[in-house]
Amino acid sequence: MGEPSPLLRLTPLVRRRIYRFVGVAPWDHQQPHKFDLQGHDTGTTEQPKPSTFHGLLLSCRVIYSEAAALLYSANRFFLHYDHASLVLPDRPGPLAPLFALTAASLASLTNLTIVLNQASCHHHFGFGGYYSRCCLERNEIGSGLVASWLCEKPHAGGHHDLPLLAPNPIKPKRDGDGNNNHTDTDTDTDAQYAAAQLVLAAWRSAAVRLSYITSGCLDLGLVCDIDPQHERAIEVARSVITPLTLIPQLKDFHVRLCKTRDPRLQEVAQDAVSQVLRIPAAPYSRPPTRTTLTSLPRELRLRILEYTDLITPSREVTWSRQDQGYVIFYRDSQRSAPDREHREQFSPCLGSQLTRTFIGCFCRRRHAAFSLRCTCWAPPGPGLFLVCRALCQDAEFTFYSGNHFIIHDYKADPCWEVPFLGLWGRSQQGPAPRYDYPSARFAASQFLRDVIPPHCLPYLRFLELVFPPYLPQSWPRAGQPAMQDWLATVDWLRDKLNAPGLTIRLVGADIGDFTPDVYSAPITVSDVNAITRSYHELWGSLKPLGDNGLARFYAHFQSPWRFFGEPQYYHRVAMFPWLDAQSQELKETAERFVMGDRYEELYADGREEPHESFWTWTHYAQY
Known part of the structure; x- marks a missing residue:
């Protein structure tokens, strides 16, 4: 028998420091390392590779026991279902790495995410291993494709898994006369269900293996994206949840059942978290009287509805043409501390998980998923709107009158990213393209005509119309289809809006710290005049609403002269006072033109303009 390792002569505390030094565990407990149990590269650059400490684990049984306990208790682990193992006989089972762990290692495990199927990337690591973005977020390159570079690490070639139960888009052509369509459809459905059963069988075996974990210590994530259109989607979703009963009590649990939002799968996910974490349901007690919400006075009903999701944490809702949905921004350090503390309870996943503590995307705003860590605001579901007509009207009034609505002409974040620039807008190579405003409508026209129900237009109390920093010839001008459509929209709105109760803010967004350099390239006098004429067209279009009694109107446009002439920084710094005067x-x-004789009332008696909207903190990078 050989001599014991000199390492064992050291105290356990010193040995643990050595284990951390070689990368078995991080020094910072708040930033655990992330390892893929299949050995795939997670893309992190600041943490050591497993190969750096693999030899230590093989040195002797005692050292392995200590180092492995630290390794599995202090780090995050990911395990992906290996679909290739079903067709390649030389590959181990689809979840084989989990069965390779010893019982002691499983008992030490504190954080594990099992990805059975991901139709969009569950987790991403950008520079330095930090979370980048959910890959469902559009990167408008060319025709609006999801940026494939985000998916290179978890997917070879940038491809995602098909949703469970989804039909194969590449279906081999059958021989014959093609008269057996009904039979083919039934056969395909059975094949999809059979394939799903293979995944579920492997997951059940894995759940049995997880019975070795220590009760109350494991933070478990589960991802299984299902096709919500399949007739057996709910059945399969419940089958995904059932094996969790075989696992001891979990410390925390996060589940995702679809890459996009689906109310039915969302309900299954939420119920699963409540059951697994044993969150007690609110006790039901019969009310002493027959009083209901609808029987209360309307004033009281409206006050109650203000405490629901109808009012966002920031009281601001953003809509843009590219996002095709409501989003909200949160940052504003100028607000009072109590108000800020309230908003931070609802900080979005993207904002609160920018560090390496990110557990993966279980955001309920993006997916049919549920996690107690996701506090994102999501647009209210149909529940309140379907109870009865009176409550539906109250809910609509609360939502549209209680929030400020910010309409971005293209994209909300970042609002300078416009699709028609294509790859040139990112590489800034070659001369600037010359193009007209590319769309036949403004996003504001689409929102006011197509998104808001016409009977809700009088409820609006605050509208902010944001135009991104276009290149000089791209600003909308008189005679173009979009401007003509907008003038028609304003005329249509005159008898539908409650103008005396409405405030409008018109913004031509300035460039921010991360705006591509092309937007700050030097321009000519002709370009300055073209931009200025577009400014006049935009605020001039709102004159009919001012004449109709608009309560307040504010404008923010940067002087286009800031980009004229020499691009050197010192030259522009010297012009700052003059440029500020030009912007003012x-x-x-603009405000005098729209408000006319009532302009002086805007700031009379110490009145101030409403604070900047939250989107400006993201756009101008004021962190």
Whole structure:
């Protein structure tokens, strides 16, 4: 028998420091390392590779026991279902790495995410291993494709898994006369269900293996994206949840059942978290009287509805053409501390998980998923709107009157990213393209005509119309289809809006810290004049609403002269006071034009303009 390792002569505390030094565990407990149990590269650059400490684990049984306990208790682990193992006989089972762990290692495990199927990437790591973005977020390159570079690490070639139960888009052509369509459909459905059963069988075996974990210590994530259109989607979703009963009590649990939002699968996910974490349901007690919400006075009903999701944490809702949905922004350090503390309870996944503590995307705003860590605001579901007509009307009034609505002409974040620039807008190679405003409508026109129900237009109390920093010839101008459509929209709105109760803010967004350099390239006098004429067209279009009694109107446009002439920084710094005066003159000109004789009332008696909206903190990178 050989001599014991000199390492064992050291105290356990010193040995643990050595284990951390070689990368078995991080020094910072708040930033655990992330390892893929299949050995795939997670893309992190600041953590050591498993190969750096693999030899230590093989040195002797005692050291392995200590180091393995630290390794599995201090780090995050990911395990992906290996679909290739079903067709390649030389490959181990689809979840084989989990069965390779010893019982002691499983008992030490504190954080594990099992990805049975991901139709969009569950987790991403950008530079330095930090979370980048959910890959469902559109990167408008060319025709609006999801950026494939985000998917290179978890998917070879940028491809995602098909949703469970989804039909194969590449279906081999059958021989014959093609008269057996009904039979083919039934056969395909059975094949999809059979394939799903293979995944579920492997997951049940894995759940049995997880019975070795220590009760109350494991934070478990489960991802299984299912096709919500399949007739057996709910049945399969419940089958995904059932094996969890075989696992001891979990410390925390997160589940995702679909890459996009689906109310039925969302309900299954939420119920699963409540059952697994044993969250007690609110006790039901019969009310002493027959009083209901609808029987209360309307004033009281409206006050109650203000405490639901109808009012966002920031009281601001953003809509853009590219996002095709409501989003919200949160940052504003100028607000009072109590108000800020309330908003931070609802901080979005993207904002609160930018560090390496990110557990993967279980965001209920993006997916049919549920996790107690996701506090994102999501647009209210149909429940309140379907109870009865009176409550539906109250809910609509609360939502549209209680929030500020910010309409971005293209994309909300970042609002300078416009699709028609294509790859040139990112690489900034070659001369600037010359193009007209590309769309036949403004996003504001689409929102006011197509998104808001016409009977809800009088409820609006605050509208902010944001136009991104276009290149000079791209600003909308008189005579173009979009401007003509917008003028028609304003005329249509005159007898539908409650103008005396409405505030409008018109914004021509300035460039921010991360805006591509092309937007700050030097321009000519002709370009300055073209931009200025577009400014006049935009605020001039709102004159009919001012004449109709608009309560307040504010304008923010940057002087286009800031990009004229020499691009050197010192040259522009010297012009800052003059440029600020030019911007202030544009603001006053616009507000006087729209409000007319009532302009002086805007700031009379110490009145101030409403604070900047939250989107500006993201756009101008004011963190």
